[in-house]
Amino acid sequence: MSLRVYNTMSGKKEEFQPLVPGKVGMYVCGVTVYDYCHIGHARANIVFDIIFRYLQFAGYETTYVRNYTDVDDKIINRANERGIDSKELAEEFIRAFDEDMAALGLVKPTHEPRATEYIEQIIAISQKLIDKGMAYESAGDVYYRVDKFDGYLKLSKRNLEEMQAGARITPGEQKENPMDFALWKAAKPGEPNWKSPWGAGRPGWHIECSAMSSSLLGDSFDIHGGGRDLIFPHHENEIAQSEGASGKPFVKYWLHNGFVNVNQEKMSKSLGNFFTIRDILKTYDPEVVRFFILTSHYRSPIDFSDQNLIEAQAGLSRFYEALLAADQAVEGVAEADASSEEGAKLEEKFREAMDDDFNTALAIAHLFEGVRTMNRLVATKKFRKKADLVAQVRDLRVTILKLGEVLGIYHSDPASWLEKVKLAGLARLDISREEIEELIAQRKQARAEKDFTRSDEIRDLLAARGIELLDSPAGTTWKLK
RNA sequence: GGCCCCGUCGCCAAGUGGUAAGGCAGAGGUCUGCAAAACCUUUAUCACCAGUUCGAAUCUGGUCGGGGCCUCCA
Structure with a gap:
């Protein structure tokens, strides 16, 4: 049997047939580097790590691109809060991301481009869209003209009129249509900026992925992945940009992973149930986290809880x-x-x-x-x-x-591995290794004297404190109950 | 309000037309001085109702319940 994948675009499982037989190009949206990664990032990255590994195992020569978005409003805001340069902030969290992914045992993608390395291509795509009438400049900003793209909202299956009714306009933006989105933003004082035909500015969100994917994988490629939450607006806008500019089909298969809930609730900062990868790894072995994530299908929601991790x-x-x-x-x-x-x-x-x-x-x-x-x-x-x-x-x-x-x-x-997990568990109990060893020695003596009453007393005593004794011909060892 | 998803054994979780995988927990057994591990046996008709079909957890309609997106988010 051959590979079948669920394509968000069609809403169905489809036979996987890459554009070039035997080869696969895959782009997965990485992170915006302004904070530590949480368990949701862990899931998304582990899921696509496995997809990458399996594609190779199945014999496909696979090019996997996962980007860093290192210029963005959130980065600028956070850098300002901390009084540091936004580039410095981005560097810090790129390093943190790399550490977290390495700790989780992910293999390196083929390419890990950064948005700021592709400013030229971003400008080129924006210009091309303006030339084709699909985008326009307005007071130093450049916006995408969504009603010029026929297929807009085909991935998220929404209705443009209804969305327009509810859309808001941020003060200061001069858009023809509230649904239009920024390809380029004029720089405000103190913001990182690059020269462009429209004055000094920086990329909007979305355009960097169009630039990086086309540069590294071509105008059309096989798989584009990310979390469900990226379907709208991010991926929808990528399609509009890429297909608008190239005139070619952008992506053949759209793959989206499900969310992580925490104790049955949506994980969110306002609920305060946000777990970073580094916090989790203080308590759980990285392989346990990975195993937990893989015991559910990648499209299903999963519930992150102590009970589930302990079971994993x-x-x-x-x-x-x-x-x-x-x-x-x-x-x-x-x-x-x-x-x-x-x-x-x-x-x-x-x-x-x-x-x-x-x-x-x-x-x-x-x-x-x-x-x-x-x-x-x-x-x-x-x-x-x-x-x-x-x-x-x-x-x-x-x-x-x-x-x-x-x-x-x-x-x-x-x-x-078993020893490591055991010792980590012991640290949470109110008993020391030495104490256990001492009791085992006493019990050995009792058993030698066939004093099984005393022997069982010791077993029960330790059991009450969370320690299980294991007798074997080679001697007695212990483990956590 | 619009769009979308889910509801399978005590818990976690596969399964999209042919009579319900797996793990954890439970029960009985083998082994063990006792115990543990391991192994064997054992535990569900799939929220509810009505349809389609020779046949449905799987398709259709409805009801109830839960969740997501529509604003930054993996």
């Missing part, structure tokens, strides 16, 4: 525990020439799920089944003497790791 951690632990057990089970067993179909079967299911509009939730469900199969094999009596079973476990283990890589998970050493 439990799910991911199941993988790492199985991988660790498999490692230990096959360690030192000689390679035999037994063959295995298990890995290929799993990969087939994984591909089928991902081919259906990147259904990561279903793909992960298949991986869980792989884990169960692997655990069952390892638990077989005299497992190490059965070459075919050993081969199957090795095959499954390698396949799970390989497919996990497509999702950006399971890349840690299982023992280290």
Whole structure:
């Protein structure tokens, strides 16, 4: 089966056929760099990170462009509040963004252009639109004439007349139509500015994406992505600009990820339920965050809550525990020439799920089944003497790791990961490692003397404080309950 | 008001015409001095009503409930 994607433009899943067979051009709207990224940014970027990885895994030579919008009203305002240069502010948050994305384990896009590096192209597109009568200059600003573009609002499926009725005009703007939007804004004193045919000014919001995408991917390309909230006005306006200027179809497939809610409420600054990526990573492992995001479909809304994150951690632990057990089970067993179909079967299911509009939730469900199969094999009596079973476990283990890589998970050493999560959890309990070790030693003594009453007392005592003891032939270890 | 989305087992969550994936939690069992992990077994007819169809969670209409966009936002 081949890849199918849900296209916001048609409202349907469509067969994915890139403009050039075997190659994909993908542009995803990045961030406006004036503040730290929140969990919503994390989701959007992780979703498209997985799409990028999967396209490559599926054999497409993929060019992925994700921009930084580093000139904008919000940046200027924030810089003024802090009394620093807006360029300095942008640099600071570009660095912060890079750190956050690296912490979340994202791969680097092919290109990460900045709006300010494309001023020339922005001016060129604006000029072209003016020449074609689709834009006009007004007191040093340049506006797009929305009623000159037939397809306006075709992506968001709105009605221009109705929107005009409700539209507001910002004081100082001289627009022909309240729905017209700025391509270029005349600079006010103290604002960053560039020379243009219309005087000193700076780009409006939207135009930078048209400039960067056409420069790096051409006038027409395959995939354009972003959060749902960008459909209107941002993406609608990009279409108007790009198609208005080039006269060619802009984007073949529009992909939009769903929102993140926090404890069932929309995340917003006014509600005060805003979580930055760096805050979350103080409590949760980055892989847990990624795993949580991938256990829902990218278009569905997800609810960010402690309970959901804790469940994600439990799910991911199941993988790492199985991988660790498999490692230990096959360690030192000689390679035999037994063959295995298990890995290929799993990969087939994984591909089928991902081919259906990147259904990561279903793909992960298949991986869980792989884990169960692997655990069952390892638990077989005299497992190490059965070459075919050993081969199957090795095959499954390698396949799970390989497919996990497509999702950006399971890349840690299982023992280290489990230990790290355990110690992080211990820090939240009122008990020290030393105290636990001491009680384990006492219990060992009691068990040696067959004093099982005392032994169980210690077990219960620790259990009451959140610690579970695990007895094995190699000794007693512990974990968090 | 306009446009759009959602309502699946206690919780999370797949599934867009052929008799409901997966995870967590629960129950029983195997294993264990006890326990844990693991494994096995087990738990839903899909908000409601009416239609279309040989057949619907999946299509149509309606009802109820929840949410989003329409202003900056991933």
